[in-house]
Amino acid sequence: MRSGKSLSLSSRVAIIIGGGSLVTVLAIIAIAYQALVQDFEDLLTHRQILEAARTSEQVDQKLQLRLNSLSAFASQLAGDDLPDQAALEVALNRQTAIQDLFPAALLIFDENGCAVAENVYVPNRIGTCYLDRPHFREALEKRQPIVSKPIIGRTTGRPLLSFLAPIETDEGDFLGFAGGTLDLGRTSLLPEKRTMGLYGSQGIEKIIDTENFLYVDSGEGSQNIEPLPPPGADALTDAALSGITFGQVNGQDGQPLIYATNHLQRLGWVFVRAVPYDQATTPARQSFLQFFSISLLITLVIAALSYLLVKSTMSPLDRMTTRIKHMAEQPDSAMRLGESGIPEVSNLAGAFNQLLEERDSLDRLKDHFMSSVSHELRTPLTSLTGALKLLSSGVTGPLNDKSQEMANLALRNGERLQLLVSDLLDFNKLSDGSLKVRIQSEAIQPILYGAVEDNNTMAAEHQVRLVSDSGELPHLLCDKHRLRQILDNYVSNAIKFSPRNGVVRIKARLHSPEYVRITVSDQGPGVPDSFADSVFKRFAQAETGTTRSVKGTGLGLAICAELATLMHAEVGYYNDQGAHFWVDMPTSGSGEALSTVADEETDS
Structure with a gap:
């Protein structure tokens, strides 16, 4: 009798789905946590972009201040002609405020770009002409104050920034340049305490000269100009040079960093600022842990209830499954399941x-x-x-x-077809072990010759060449028709999966004193790894992707394996620039015990 009060399976499944929904909610919470971390990461990345932009802006302001001061000084020297050297040096020494801005040197150049006066003596600098420098030519052409990109001083050999302001008469006639230099190894253009950002976040900052591949500031507390490390030595430097303006890299200690870059076009510098990735994950993690602990406790309680419900729901199905397994192991058409319950x-x-x-x-x-x-x-x-x-x-x-x-x-193939039809009809006998074989001593060369001759037509259709290779070998203990059936299966498969103009080789070698190994090799793609465990199983076929593959029943190799077992042989394969299928057949002198068994099977 069916109980009207029994909870239906659909109702129980609904309860299980409710529990699963709760689990889904927890999963959504976990996803929300990832989104929260991503938001913190985006915020931290944006901060680094602002910090790098702020540094660039401060450097640009300092450069503009120096250019404006130098332009004002150049306007004081304007007259009908450029003063002589003595007057120019006096004028230079009076510019104490400008000297603070250009501690390396203040210079005056004539209209040919030759140095005629300086406030800091450097041997051989007076009289040296610099008009071949790109920034001199640019200043001469544009008649505007400019600052060079980092250069190496011609007489000092030091890394410098060169500032130029044209000196012109009231009528606009060009007289020369007022110039100032900064020694980048001794004077920094960068703001102090740069590693402390706008929001108080500690970070790493590097300043890179991308044209000369130098560190203006390596971020390690040194203001000396240093060469960049080789590619791959510092991921942060490599990221800055890649042109990707922000992202994530691993620092030299292996910890992930969030970085941002900003390019100062005027100098050809790249400012890189980075902070540890933990600054994004730590706040999100701390705020989430407490909530997660409470959710976990609730989830455990719901999971326990769900387990009890599922156990109750599945018990009738478990009993049914047990009976079905028993029926599968011992097929009996009289056995049936009881049609009762929910x-x-x-x-x-x-x-x-x-x-x-x-x-x-x-x-x-x-x-x-x-x-x-x-x-x-x-x-x-x-x-x-x-x-x-x-x-x-x-x-x-x-x-x-x-x-x-x-x-x-035609006669040979007709006889083969008759044998194959018989094999197909007798396949049930293979399954229950009632198929018999006639094992006797057979020469191997005629078997191999017949395999090649009878499959040549198929090989020609597929534009494949068949060859055999065997030396003097002992006779085999086998049923030659069944061995031919194995070889024909191997050869037909090899032909199907061989490339055009390929070679299928049938090779026989003495594998051991008691066995001869016959191998059929092709030059095709080989057996896929995913198919390795199913090669000799019934109704198994690999998907090779080739348009030349021919669909079959999937019984051929399974029949080969069972026939080999009946003849006390073994089958197998390996891949090596193609598939190589082999069968190990016992020789006529492989032992008295095997011969006795063969004789008994022959008599039967």
Whole structure:
């Protein structure tokens, strides 16, 4: 009797889904945590972009201040002609405020770009002409104050920044330049305490001269100009030079960093600022841990309740599964499941019982089909091969050489077809172990020769060449027809999966004193790794992706394995620039015990 008060399976599943929904909510919370971390990461990245931009702006302001001061000084020197050297040096020494801005040197250049006065003596600098420098030519052409990109001093050999302001008369005639220099190794343009950002975040900052591949500031407390490390030595430097303006890299200690860059076009410098990634994850993690602990406790309680409900729901199905397994291990059409319990379980039992009825019907249909095929195919094939034998033997009259060859080939293939049909019809005998083989001593060369000759037509159709390779080998203990069946399966597969103009090789070698290994090798793609465990299983076929592959029943290699077992042989394969399928056959001298077994099977 069905209990009207029983909770239906759908209701129980609804409860399980409710529990699963809670788990889904927890998963969404976890995703929300990731989104929260991402928000903190984006915020921290934006801060670094602002910090790098602020540094660039402060440097640019300092440069503009120096240019404006130098331009004001140049306007004081304007007259009809440039003063002499003594007057220029006096004028230079009076500019104490400008000297603070240009501690390396203040200079005056004539209209040819030659130094004529300086406030800091450097040997051989007076009289040296610099008009070949790009920034001199640019200042001469534009008649505007400019600052060079970092250069190496011609007389000092030091890394410098050179500032130029044109000196012109009131009528606009060019007289020369007022110049100032900064020694980048001794004077920094960068703001102090740069590692402390706008929001108090501690960071790493590097200043890179991208044209000369130098550190203006390596971020390690030194203001000396240093060469960049080789590529790969510092990921932060590599990121700055890549042109990607912000992102994540691993620092030299292996910890992830969030960085941002800003390019100062005027100097060809790149400012890089980075902070540890922990500054993004730590706040999010701390705020989430407490909430997660409470959620975890609630989840555990719900999980325990869900487990009890699922256990109660699945118990009838577990009992049904146990009976189904027993029925699968010991098939019996009389066994059926009881159609009782909650509606869903009783309906499932009824559907399974109906499936068993269909299975029994299919078994009966299969037996009828096998019987029909045996009657309908064996009889015409016997007549066909008999007629071909008469034709080939010349009973119906002599044949010319070409016709005789074709008749012989048709006879051989007809006999093979008859054997294959018999094998297919007797496949059930292989399954229950009732198929017998006639094992006797056989020479290997005729078997290999026949395998090549009978498969040459198929090979030619696929534009593949068949070759055999064997030396003097002992006789085999085998059923030659069954061995040919194994080799024909191997060869036909090798032909199907070989490239055009490829070679399929049948090779026989003495594998051990008691076994001869026959290997069929092709030059195709080989057996896929995913198919390795299923090669010799029934109804198994690999998807090779080639348009030349031919679909089959998937029984060929399974039959090979079972036939080899019946002949006390072994089969296998390996990949090495193609597939290599082998069978190890016992030799006629492989032992008295094996010969005895073979004789018993032959007699049977």
